[in-house]
Amino acid sequence: MDDMGWGDLGVLGQPSKETPNLDAMAAEGMLLPNFYTANPLCSPSRAALLTGRLPVRNGFYTTNAHARNAYTPQVIVGGISKDEILLPEMLKKKGYVSKIVGKWHLGHRPQYHPLKHGFDEWFGAPNCHVGPYNDTNEPNIPVYNNSEMIGRYYEEFKIDRRTGESNLTQIFLQEGLDFILRQNAAQRPFFLYWAPDATHTPVYASESFRGKSQRGRYGDAVMELDHSVGQILSLLKSLDIDNDTFVFFTSDNGAALVSGIAGGSNGPFLCGKETTFEGGMREPAIAWWPEHIKAGSVNFQLSNVMDLFTTSLALAGIDAPDDRILDGLDLTPVLLNNSDSLKNRAIYYYRGNEMMAVRLGQYKAHYWTWSNSWEQFKTGINFCPGQEVPGVTTHEQMNHTLQPLVFHLGRDPGEKYPVSVLSREYLDIMKELMPIVQKHQQTLIPAVPQLNMCDQSVMNWAPEGCEKLGKCLQPPKPNPWKCVWPH
């Protein structure tokens, strides 16, 4: 999901309980309350999911400024490196057919497209569905069917900004269901990466879901996505392949509290998208595989999106790449046996080129704290609306590396009460954590940053297929600049 928060699921405490299908999925599967993304922003999170590697290792970050979130708007020059190995490339070794439906976000220039990186099929868009644009300063985002565009958002693929209506989720659902049906008919193993974006602003829902929730447009979008997940699981059951299909539900980052009532909920957690507080990076997560994963189980294993790379390979019986460091772990002992053999794993909270925080067990140590700058904050951009924890939700980048700010997330999931630096507890956890962090940082070799350069000439002016549609636009002359990432 896109910008959906931990607190948006009924089973995770959303008061308006809009997710009967996801709640049922949790009741039939395993809920993972301590599941994380790799970055509090979309593109790096998705690159981490597909590579099993931290953005700082796979190139999805910027060095233009310290600790800045970067992503892939239309002006971005970079994208996923050809040196990275993506999950569908690996799955091919055992004959898996792979499709991405929805938002790609790993680069929109031709060399970065999904079909160049292991996917066999693609239906969706390379960038967010923001718009409409005027074709002069900026073209509308193209929608692809495989390697050719078949239209653009706000043109052939309508999104009504005034009413919040769009049938895109329905289209994405049909694409997903159709893919499953075809692979099942052909008896081929398959990987469906179903990545709809209805809960990212501008939030949308189709006619039959509009006005149905208590939460307004955001809740309507959640209800349609929940319904869609239910349809997918139902199809697997009716095809009698549910016991052969591993399904994982999660989101790319915390709810965008900056969008106010147009955004979702992070439940009891602090702040949201763009931040390395819990609200920015803890994700709703459900693993489902009838007869393999115990129904109604809850596992507190610390885990993250990069584990999905490694775990999927393990389930497919494919050896993980051994020529690079992978940040993902194989969760099969957790999922299949409720084992706690992975209990000493750490979770790293990165923002751009900086490790902001680390979690080990119940303890989270902030090495840096930052919400956003005073300058941005004063313009009304607030990543923690209604929340303020002095010394924690700081508007300056605070360097705590000499004495990290430590929270016990069991007692204090909202990160309000730092563990006293004078306590035995603090000394004990830092003694355990310091060598782990030191090793992590010393052995980390950052990739060439992909998100440093911007250029208007690289926008989606004339995507492949535009000629057939008569929808090619004239790009301006190349004029690259160092992208400005304010957060």
Next chain:
Amino acid sequence: MDDMGWGDLGVLGQPSKETPNLDAMAAEGMLLPNFYTANPLCSPSRAALLTGRLPVRNGFYTTNAHARNAYTPQVIVGGISKDEILLPEMLKKKGYVSKIVGKWHLGHRPQYHPLKHGFDEWFGAPNCHVGPYNDTNEPNIPVYNNSEMIGRYYEEFKIDRRTGESNLTQIFLQEGLDFILRQNAAQRPFFLYWAPDATHTPVYASESFRGKSQRGRYGDAVMELDHSVGQILSLLKSLDIDNDTFVFFTSDNGAALVSGIAGGSNGPFLCGKETTFEGGMREPAIAWWPEHIKAGSVNFQLSNVMDLFTTSLALAGIDAPDDRILDGLDLTPVLLNNSDSLKNRAIYYYRGNEMMAVRLGQYKAHYWTWSNSWEQFKTGINFCPGQEVPGVTTHEQMNHTLQPLVFHLGRDPGEKYPVSVLSREYLDIMKELMPIVQKHQQTLIPAVPQLNMCDQSVMNWAPEGCEKLGKCLQPPKPNPWKCVWPH
């Protein structure tokens, strides 16, 4: 429950998922996400539960100062008026035997005791388990078995403040189970008011639950209470009277955020105990009655503790008193038929003698806002730690009666984004709400306030039964004063 918050149940989003029995109770029964207490503090809330009437009608409030929460500490002179009719008195008409186990809190002087107000049995204490006291300025709180004390907290009934250990919840559980067994054996209809207080500071748990949760002592207490609820429901099942027994789970007010990590969670809601924001008054609520209440249902009916009075009478086939105004509604259409016939009912949020806010449908209008005074706030007393919504969580009593501050709780459960007073939406809701509020206020006849006077001589110096135990203390001379209620 005592000071347990909406967000403390697994099914309502507690990340550490400590309540498998309550979650199962919800799966077997009905979850009511829009259930409220009548006051954000213990005594008035409990008086409202047992009388079906707002505290301002049943006398559980103060007029010493404007909009102040008051309760029944040991120095309180007042208690539940003999003019009030309590639920067990009504249930007697159909032969019900009633027992309260745990905290009473409706007055500790002899004339206010449970056995004087309809209960047939009592095991527990009249006040909170705070202490230990020194017997000179203040006696320890007595524990009663029916009309006689059998010991005191910190003396015969141990609570270890250092370790947080006490076996009180186990004792309360056994008392409850024993009562059910006896009434079942005698084939008598019964009402058990099981009111343990382990989640009120000082929080405690018994040896077998200490250290078991991820949340520290508070979570340990929750786990023991959850376990106890499971035991009670199991007993009903094993006696084969589950289909004949209506069980309702709720709490007396929001989690005491003022206690920091010693308190619970209000999930996504604003502030906590003592306030009329959602975190102060929205309560976890589960209705359970196998074969009568639909398993796994969720009903969004606005309802409150006073409805339990009226609903219980309806279920018992007893006419409600017709000589007084009742604030509770009969929820049987909601519980038994999932009806929405009560959809136009309003919820009133009182703090002492003031109606602070009203909810109708999804809209909540604040007529007054107040967290606590600057004076108190500066001493470190914070009812909204880590939260601050400008103009909402005010430290002055802000009078909005001419233009209430309106929130849409569906879109904005955290009360962060007031509906614009210039909008059509604002005008529409106020047009609907104003006559309702006007009627409520015009027809309201406040009772004589019971919580105005304090006196050290009325403390639990020499409760009935103390002679037998040799535990009578000498009270000081009467010296009444007007109680000071700072919040």
